[in-house]
Amino acid sequence: MAPIRDxxxxxxxxxxxxxxxxxxxxxxxxxxSAELRARxxxxxxxxxxxxxxxxxxxxxxxxxxxxxxxxxxIAPKRxxxxxxxxxxxxxxxxxxxxxxxxxxxxxxxxxxxxxxxVDETQQANAxxxxxxxxxxxxxxxxxxxxxLILTAVNSDAGEPIAGNRELASSLIDSNRLYAxxxxxxxxxxxxxxxxxxEPVLLELANQPVPxxxxxxEGLRDYVxxxxxxxxxxxxxxxxxxxxx
Amino acid sequence: MTEAEERWVERARQGDQLAFRRLVExxxxxxxxxxARITRDSAxxxxxxxxxxxxxxxxxxxxxxxxxxxxxxxxxxxNAALEQLRRNSRHQTADTGADxxxxxxxxxxxxxxxxxxxxxxxxxxxxxxxxxxxSRMSALERTAFVMRHHEGQSLEDISxxxxxxxxACKQAIFRAVRKLRGALEPLR
Numbered sequence: 084m085a086p087i088r089d090x091x092x093x094x095x096x097x098x099x100x101x102x103x104x105x106x107x108x109x110x111x112x113x114x115x116s117a118e119l120r121a122r123x124x125x126x127x128x129x130x131x132x133x134x135x136x137x138x139x140x141x142x143x144x145x146x147x148x149x150x151x152x153x154x155x156x157i158a159p160k161r162x163x164x165x166x167x168x169x170x171x172x173x174x175x176x177x178x179x180x181x182x183x184x185x186x187x188x189x190x191x192x193x194x195x196x197x198x199x200x201v202d203e204t205q206q207a208n209a210x211x212x213x214x215x216x217x218x219x220x221x222x223x224x225x226x227x228x229x230x231l232i233l234t235a236v237n238s239d240a241g242e243p244i245a246g247n248r249e250l251a252s253s254l255i256d257s258n259r260l261y262a263x264x265x266x267x268x269x270x271x272x273x274x275x276x277x278x279x280x281e282p283v284l285l286e287l288a289n290q291p292v293p294x295x296x297x298x299x300e301g302l303r304d305y306v307x308x309x310x311x312x313x314x315x316x317x318x319x320x321x322x323x324x325x326x327x
Numbered sequence: 328m329t330e331a332e333e334r335w336v337e338r339a340r341q342g343d344q345l346a347f348r349r350l351v352e353x354x355x356x357x358x359x360x361x362x363a364r365i366t367r368d369s370a371x372x373x374x375x376x377x378x379x380x381x382x383x384x385x386x387x388x389x390x391x392x393x394x395x396x397x398x399x400x401x402x403x404x405x406n407a408a409l410e411q412l413r414r415n416s417r418h419q420t421a422d423t424g425a426d427x428x429x430x431x432x433x434x435x436x437x438x439x440x441x442x443x444x445x446x447x448x449x450x451x452x453x454x455x456x457x458x459x460x461x462s463r464m465s466a467l468e469r470t471a472f473v474m475r476h477h478e479g480q481s482l483e484d485i486s487x488x489x490x491x492x493x494x495a496c497k498q499a500i501f502r503a504v505r506k507l508r509g510a511l512e513p514l515r
Binding site for chain 2 (some may be wrong): 088090092093097099118122133135138141148153158
């Protein structure tokens with residue numbers, strides 16, 4: 084049998100990370116060797132040091148304070164997701180409805196032309212028009228989103244973010260409409276990209292006021308790690324190359 | 328997971344804030360203990376618990392029930408605690424390497440050291456030294472050790488949460504135990 088190392092005794096203690104055969108070998112060796120048992124007991128003594136430490140416990144009102152901080156962060160999401168249907172006229176900003184109407188009109192032209200005209204050129208023109216309208220609206224939407232994210236990640240205090248919360252809320256609704264329109268127009272990639280933006284917009288819309296350093300730092304990290312601003316600019320420039 | 332908890336999870340998933348509050352109340356203290364053991368700082372632990380619960384709420388739809396809700400929540404909390412440590416890098420110990428006495432086998436030395444009444448009388452001193460040794464561990468070592476020793480998580484699960492391979496995970500735990508042993512050193 085191979086000599087039993089201390090590291091193996093640690094794994095044996097936790098009954099984890101050793102195969103059954105080695106565990107059985109160590110069990111047998113422990114039964115047979117007082118020296119090995121002494122080493123095992125020494126390990127148990129060392130590990131008991133961790134158990135002897137007082138268990139960290141929060142203050143008595145921890146749950147209450149925790150909930151006080153959590154509630155405002157999760158309540159708006161609940162309201163937005165459940166109490167308000169995303170298509171509810173009362174809550175979708177007027178600008179988004181105007182944009183959506185234009186999109187529906189443009190997509191309708193394409194649909195109508197496709198159904199009622201035998202002229203393939205007319206069909207192609209209608210499709211292209213619908214696509215251009217969608218692209219222009221989404222590019223504008225992405226510019227607003229880019230500005231919003233830039234403001235959020237570059238602000239040190241809570242106030243600039245607080246000012247952007249309303250804008251973020253309105254962009255969530257527009258974002259959903261444009262994602263839907265892109266999906267219906269057959270542009271699944273754009274639709275998916277817009278869907279990816281939604282959690283960030285939700286985060287910005289639900290930032291506490293004043294925003295805390297932690298949430299701002301978290302957003303910065305996320306934006307940096309995902310290269311989000313680069314992605315937004317790239318899609319924006321693809322949709323509207325004249326503006327970039 | 329109890330039946331009641333299952334119902335709360337399902338209702339919270341549908342946006343029921345009261346159900347989520349029940350989950351928070353049921354798990355907050357254990358999450359705090361876990362995060363405090365990892366961060367060694369009360370304020371960071373509280374922030375980590377809050378972030379963990381917020382993230383859990385946002386991702387409730389992704390909880391598939393393969394692990395228990397507690398396990399799922401604790402995994403999120405481990406990452407939240409590590410994130411707090413990253414943000415507060417001053418709390419990170421620079422001592423991420425091996426123990427000063429990094430001999431492969433160290434238990435034989437302890438085996439010769441029979442506990443005596445003096446040791447018991449010096450319980451406070453041992454606790455202070457244990458605190459020191461726990462602080463000497465790197466965040467990764469301490470997290471792996473806390474997850475294995477206090478939380479009873481398997482090496483496989485710990486590796487997955489910490490994005491380590493199993494061998495690196497084992498090594499982190501071995502280093503943590505060696506450092507912990509240092510708390511008894513001066514008493515020999």
